[in-house]
Each structure stands twice: as C-alpha cells, then as structure tokens.
Amino acid sequence: MSEDQDKTLPVDRRIEADITRAIYDQRMPPGTRLSEERLGELYDVSRTVVRKALFQLSSRKLVEIRANRGARVAQPSAAQAREVFAARATLEAAMLEESMTRLTPADIDALRATLAHDHDTPTNETDAAESIAESGDFHKALARLHGNPILQEFLDELIGQTSLIIALYRPREAELCSHAAHGELLDAIEAGDAARARETMHEHLMDCLDALALEPPPADALADMLGRAR
Amino acid sequence: MSEDQDKTLPVDRRIEADITRAIYDQRMPPGTRLSEERLGELYDVSRTVVRKALFQLSSRKLVEIRANRGARVAQPSAAQAREVFAARATLEAAMLEESMTRLTPADIDALRATLAHDHDTPTNETDAAESIAESGDFHKALARLHGNPILQEFLDELIGQTSLIIALYRPREAELCSHAAHGELLDAIEAGDAARARETMHEHLMDCLDALALEPPPADALADMLGRAR
DNA sequence: TCGATCAAAATTGTATCCAATCATGACGAC
C-alpha cells in the first residue's frame, strides 16, 4: 500500500523507517538484537547515526534500550498489551463518535473500499502479516476522518505497538481483528448511530484483546515447548 | 509540588528535566535558542549527551530541531494550538467519562483538596506561572483516576505543550483555565453524571482555547509592540 | 548611503577514539 522510501530521506530516518516497516510486517520479531555496529555496516554509516535512529525508535516504544546492554525490538509485557488495547479502545471510540457528525457519504464509501480491498487479499497463511497490516490501515483510515493530526499520530504509535503485541501473543489458530467486526463497525457508522458506533469500536478492540494469549505462560513453558511431560 | 530532581539521575535526563521544568514554569519562553556547546558547559558534559537530551525533548515537541540550525524551544503555531486543545478535549472528556464508573468518594475528596490548595495560592501577578502549572496538575490528577498509564503519559505531553501555547498566546488580561470551571467540573463529577461531566470537560477546554489570542497578529505587530502608529 | 558579494567565525552533523560495562568461556575448588 504505502510506497517505498523517499530517496532524499536522511540516513537515520531511513534506518528508522526500515526497522519500523520490518516490525510492522512481522519480519523482525520482538527481542531481536539491534547491534549498533552491525547496523552501521549495513547502511555504511557510523554508530553515531545508528544510535540516533535507535533513540527515535525507542521513544515510539518499538525498541527497548537498556543501559550498556544495547537495543532490542521491544517485547511488551502482557500488562502493557492490555494497556495499549485499553488506550486504543478509549481513544478510537471517542474519535469515532466525534467523527460521526461530519461524515460524508463519500467517506463511508472510501471505508467500504478499504474493507473490500482488504477482503480481496488471498489469505495465504504465510502472510498473516499482510492481513494484520491492513487491519491496522482500516483503523488508521477511520482515525484520519476525525481530522486531528495529533491524535492520529498518537494512534499510529499505538497501532505500531499492536504489531509487536500480536507477534508476541497471537494464539496459533485465531485471526485477530476479524473482518466481520470491521463490517459491523461500518454498519453502525452508516446507520449514523454515534453511540452504537462508539460502543461497537470499544467492544471490537476488547475482543481483539481477549483473543490474545496473554495468560501467564504455563509454569514450565520450557517443558511444553520441548513437548515433554515434566 | 513535585520535589527537586533525584541525585542519581543520568545527566541527560537531568538536562531534559531541567529544561522541561523551565518551560513549564514559563521561565524559558518559546523560541529560546538552546546551544549545544553552551548547555554542555553548564552541565560540564560533552555535546554528545546534550544532543541526546535535546532529541528527547524534540520528540515530546517541547523543542524544535532544524537541520544545521540548532534547537529552540518550540513555538507552536496557532493551528497547532487548536489541535492540541482539540486533542485534549477529545481525550480528557473520554477518559473522564470512563473514570466516572469507578470513582470513589475518596477520589473526589482528593480532587477537591487539589482544587482548594490551588485556590489558596496568592494570585500575585508575577507567578501566573504557578497558577498555570497547578491548573495542569488538576487535569493530570483527573487523568490519573482513569488508570491507563499510556493515556496518562500522552496527556502529560499535551499539557506540556499547552504551557508553550499559553506562553505564546495568552492575552494580557485574562486568566486561563479558570478555577470556576474546575469547580463546575467537580460538581458534575460529584453528581455522578457521566455525560454531563464529559460535556463540561469538553466545553472547559474549548473555553480555554477561545480565551487565547490566536488570531493572526495584526499585520504589523512590530508597530504595535513599539506603541507607534504606522 | 544602500546593496551585494564574499570571507571568516560560529554552530551543527558525523566519524573516530578511548573508557566503562557486560557477556562469554576457561580454570580451579569443592
């Protein structure tokens, strides 16, 4: 959907954007070490500028920097995951309700289009990543209708963190953020029922949260992972 | 209210905190140049660490960094000012409404105490700064009741930016964020009327926005400032 | 006297270097 990077982007921005994209696309899993020297080699640049990029990323909570221990792709805790979804629920519900008064039919059509295009994409198992990204895009499209760039940018941040959360806590089977739910959402919007739209959004995000496997991993996850009885 | 810095704070954090405080207290006006070398001298540290602090501050939009032109205390435009207040209205109204269900009488008492203490402070003209900071504290106290650290932190950011906006656009006479409004807010909260509380919060912030002198400055503000007819 | 061009100074951006801290592996004691 979004095109490749601008050629004129400063190198540090470029690194930042590349890592961000890699995280969004689930190519770079939580916990991945980000060595300053290695990144410097890859982009043919000194550690100074790499560090700059890493700091930017850490301020968006996509990477964690621990003193003297380097940077890793962030691994939000279960508690943080809940907080992110709760924050999204509060924010997106409020934004949506406020948007409702000034929604044009054209806006709604555009949303349907996004959803349709979304549905088109073949659900090959390998890129569930694709599906996740496009689900995020739908939420971003909704937020854009509200018209406040500050809230929009903040939500982008939260959606970014959601990528990490999904990577960490998505159960094997289920798909998150079902298309069906987005459809329901659109129905409520089209009906012009602000209160219901708000409520639907809130529930949708809480459903997404509930679909995650946030429970404390079984006491010895190790044995489980190895497929051995203890 | 909040005490002086922790002694064990890393230097870059310390610089960040000091500048933040100076901005909040209206001692460091928008547009102030922040020379890397000068700051380095002041804290007896190299530019490397100063830059780190400045970048942090710029990610919170308290300072603006322009390529090869150094850092200044940010000067939000009138448009940005509107966006900040609109974002606060949306967010704080939503948070407040959600908080209402789980508010205890103790919480309300604590808020009244904050407000009373707030009222106590003598309104000497010199520190209108004090009054601004405490008004911010009241809003932060409300947000804390919601219980979501992510939204809380984000709101802190917005309130910080509000300091800059007030510094830039407060008209000579008026006080912003009147105590009266906070009193009304508390009444609505105490009455347990979530919808009214939400609406009151929204209106309060919009009133604050309207009280600002955001209009494009008269074509030659310079002449005005010098008290000369053109 | 005003304006433009150009040179010098100051300031930021980046690279490199050294110091400090943490991780890894070997050795030795129990």
Add this chain to the structure above:
DNA sequence: GTCGTCATGATTGGATACAATTTTGATCGA
C-alpha cells in the same frame, strides 16, 4: 561433575576531532 571465580573479548557510553553548513560582518561597488 558441578558450581563459582576470574580473565578475556565484545559492545555500548561518552569525548574529541574533523567536515559541512549556516550566520555574521566586512569590503567593494553603484
């Protein structure tokens, strides 16, 4: 044989040195 200690290596944190850009002011010309 296992655990603890210590030394070595790798990696980050910070300071300095250098390059690039901008700003300032000075000189020259109209």
